[in-house]
Amino acid sequence: MITPDQIAYINARLVDPASGLDTDGALITFGGEIQAVGPDLFPGEGASNVSDQFQVIDCQGHVLCPGLIDMRVFVGEPGAEHKETLATASQAAAAGGVTTIIVMPNTDPVIDDASLVDFIKRRSRDTANVNVYPMAALTKGLEGTHLTEMGLLKEAGAIAFTDGHRSVTSSRLMRQALSYASTFGALVVHHAEEPSLSQDGAMNEGEFASRLGLAGIPAAAETIMVERDVALVELTQGRYHLSQLSCAASLRAIEQAKERGLDITCAVSAHHLALNELDVGEYRTFFKTNPPLRAEEDRQAMVDGLSRGVIDIIVSSHDPQAPENKRLPFADATPGSVGLETLLPVALEHYHNGHVELGNLLRALTYAPAQRLGLPSGRLAPGAPADLVLIDLDKPIIFDASTLKSRSKNTPFDGRKLQGRVLRTVVGGKSVFECESVVSLSGER
Amino acid sequence: MSASHITSPQAADAASFSARNLLGIEGLSLADVLILLDLADTYVDLNRQMEKKRTLLRGRTQINLFFEASTRTQSSFELAGKRLGADVMNMSVGTSSVKKGETLIDTAMTLNAMRPDLLVVRHGASGAVELLSQKVDCAVINAGDGSHEHPTQALLDALTIRRYLGSIAGLRIAICGDILHSRVARSNILLLNILGAQVRIIAPPTLLPPRAERMGVEVFQDMSEGLRGCDVVMMLRLQLERMTGSLIPSTREYFHHYGLDSQKLKYAKPGAKVMHPGPMNRGVEIDSAVADDPEISLIQDQVEMGVAVRMAVLDTLSRNLPNVSSEKAKE
Numbered sequence: 001m002i003t004p005d006q007i008a009y010i011n012a013r014l015v016d017p018a019s020g021l022d023t024d025g026a027l028i029t030f031g032g033e034i035q036a037v038g039p040d041l042f043p044g045e046g047a048s049n050v051s052d053q054f055q056v057i058d059c060q061g062h063v064l065c066p067g068l069i070d071m072r073v074f075v076g077e078p079g080a081e082h083k084e085t086l087a088t089a090s091q092a093a094a095a096g097g098v099t100t101i102i103v104m105p106n107t108d109p110v111i112d113d114a115s116l117v118d119f120i121k122r123r124s125r126d127t128a129n130v131n132v133y134p135m136a137a138l139t140k141g142l143e144g145t146h147l148t149e150m151g152l153l154k155e156a157g158a159i160a161f162t163d164g165h166r167s168v169t170s171s172r173l174m175r176q177a178l179s180y181a182s183t184f185g186a187l188v189v190h191h192a193e194e195p196s197l198s199q200d201g202a203m204n205e206g207e208f209a210s211r212l213g214l215a216g217i218p219a220a221a222e223t224i225m226v227e228r229d230v231a232l233v234e235l236t237q238g239r240y241h242l243s244q245l246s247c248a249a250s251l252r253a254i255e256q257a258k259e260r261g262l263d264i265t266c267a268v269s270a271h272h273l274a275l276n277e278l279d280v281g282e283y284r285t286f287f288k289t290n291p292p293l294r295a296e297e298d299r300q301a302m303v304d305g306l307s308r309g310v311i312d313i314i315v316s317s318h319d320p321q322a323p324e325n326k327r328l329p330f331a332d333a334t335p336g337s338v339g340l341e342t343l344l345p346v347a348l349e350h351y352h353n354g355h356v357e358l359g360n361l362l363r364a365l366t367y368a369p370a371q372r373l374g375l376p377s378g379r380l381a382p383g384a385p386a387d388l389v390l391i392d393l394d395k396p397i398i399f400d401a402s403t404l405k406s407r408s409k410n411t412p413f414d415g416r417k418l419q420g421r422v423l424r425t426v427v428g429g430k431s432v433f434e435c436e437s438v439v440s441l442s443g444e445r
Numbered sequence: 446m447s448a449s450h451i452t453s454p455q456a457a458d459a460a461s462f463s464a465r466n467l468l469g470i471e472g473l474s475l476a477d478v479l480i481l482l483d484l485a486d487t488y489v490d491l492n493r494q495m496e497k498k499r500t501l502l503r504g505r506t507q508i509n510l511f512f513e514a515s516t517r518t519q520s521s522f523e524l525a526g527k528r529l530g531a532d533v534m535n536m537s538v539g540t541s542s543v544k545k546g547e548t549l550i551d552t553a554m555t556l557n558a559m560r561p562d563l564l565v566v567r568h569g570a571s572g573a574v575e576l577l578s579q580k581v582d583c584a585v586i587n588a589g590d591g592s593h594e595h596p597t598q599a600l601l602d603a604l605t606i607r608r609y610l611g612s613i614a615g616l617r618i619a620i621c622g623d624i625l626h627s628r629v630a631r632s633n634i635l636l637l638n639i640l641g642a643q644v645r646i647i648a649p650p651t652l653l654p655p656r657a658e659r660m661g662v663e664v665f666q667d668m669s670e671g672l673r674g675c676d677v678v679m680m681l682r683l684q685l686e687r688m689t690g691s692l693i694p695s696t697r698e699y700f701h702h703y704g705l706d707s708q709k710l711k712y713a714k715p716g717a718k719v720m721h722p723g724p725m726n727r728g729v730e731i732d733s734a735v736a737d738d739p740e741i742s743l744i745q746d747q748v749e750m751g752v753a754v755r756m757a758v759l760d761t762l763s764r765n766l767p768n769v770s771s772e773k774a775k776e
Contacts (some may be wrong), residue, residue: 200689210654211471213571213593213631218655283572327550329570331591 006030008050012059017363018379029386032428037380066378067099067387069369072315079108084320084407090128092406094433096341097422099387100131106164112137112148114156121157129432133159144168154184162189178238189241192225202331204277204292217292219247226250230257242266246291248301255310267313268302270346285326285333286412307356314364316343320408338406345418352419386429395421462761466578466585469594470635485604485757502531505562509535512568522565525755557581584762592626599632601754605747614641621647622681622730629722647671651692672712680721680731696729706732718743
């Protein structure tokens, strides 16, 4: 039997944050692209009304939206394949409804040379089942002293430039980076943290860290760097994206910069929307993140910033760590938590509790990162890549870390009650993930 | 940690202490604390006799596992175990095995396989002793973890105060100096609050933990104000080895403002007692004239109480260990 090239997703609730569309209807993919989308493609909307030229997938009223684009994913390939490979990260992404991952250059070797960008692209093409775009290092070896060959790296396929979870401490170099990157219209993505204030710290500075006897990282360590970056963007008129923010004062700095019309965007991680410093509990190292989980007021500020659109993008900050990096005294443990598979349901908490509208929430996970990175995906439009996710918005789940497809299991959400489940993930027109209990949904005739 | 079934101190006896480990003062109830202090009192008396040996822990193995160098705490635990009849082994795990790549948990698993009954642990990282306790079957006693807790020090301090000043409730007690790095301070703040004291801490802001005022203390930056009306002055060792950056400009300046000498002691209540967990930096946080004056200083008494308190802790926790016969029954 020949599978038709055209697939019809019928009985869908189409949600397209790019156009504001939220309607019942159908979507047709042809090969790797979306061919048509809308409410009136198949009058009657019954499978029987669809002609035989289509393979039919009945969405049973669930949300069909663009696949998620995760702008901050760490993998262990090359150099730390025991933590995560591009293949395992992509499987985790597919299970989480993420159709595009942007991988960080913090590997061994560091992705700071065109040949290594090419390596990531080829390995992804051969082993990954979602779209993978590498960010290249902003400075050679992530050492913060010399700029990388941005032009050559961009031609090789680097989608943006960052030092991952390292900050560029030299203001002069950061100025040069922003300035030089503008030659190529390249986006500079920065982790804002003043290391002289954060270097000894293990968690958010405050009463709780004091009680645990842990050295703290003050919110000012982030805000100082954000404010510096804003001043440098103003000076250079560069394109800047704050890879992740965690505290209210940084948010105010970003908001003011946006009001001044600077080309600045920012992201927040799903765990900074969901968790606060108290979750560290009795030295639980899976809750050690970088930046650290902050005070509850900061967490609320993040949710507020997202709902008002000051925060543009939600990322997973997926950072797999092996047990030997986590089964240590808290101060010695490596920060980071996996997040690809919890990104969507954790973000959806803020839709379910009424803080953020569904369209706005999904925009921060799809269209906003696509737009910022210049990707054609992230929208339900004819001609756009057929990267889709079918979501059961309301399904209650108790998240179980043992089900993780990621090679590392360092999730802070084990046992958390969440709502929302990915039913199917489609990349380039092909289903790369189907929720086991709904395989029967695919009604092929 | 807490023995929640104990409702009144009167009902307390050593058998009512239900915790398996002593990881910190946090989680202990007033009843738990009184059990330990009352029992320790009896061991003070025992230790002053010629015949000090008991057989309570005969057949038990106690390992003192010290990842940080210590003289007084380790010898105090060693003596406490030996006086109760336990076989005591001291293990000082320096940086060498860490360099070989063995982790804390590897060490814990190795020792656990040797089937100790009581494990006394000191480690330089906050939370390390708790982490280790999750991986072993024996009773674990925290002998100091990073800047977090040092519960037996707080208990011996409380015992010392109680014996020399009677009840602790209502006393005004100042803890002075390097609060930021001090596990002794954290355990004492918790314990003295449980026992109803009015606790003050006095330090320059750079040596205070952030939001210290939320920890059940009054915070002072000036010795003359902070010491006013205090019954007890606890001095802390300036932990120069843990300091990074510029927390104090010089020890000379520190002594000038925060070192306890007889002049500054006059701000406290007449007859106030002075304590120090040791080892002392003489001329940095405390003047020898104060430290060595038997009318003022309880420092030697603290050392004596230390052995008794540790005997009480070993005694109490050993009662909750599974005994050999029940293990044989399982086999």
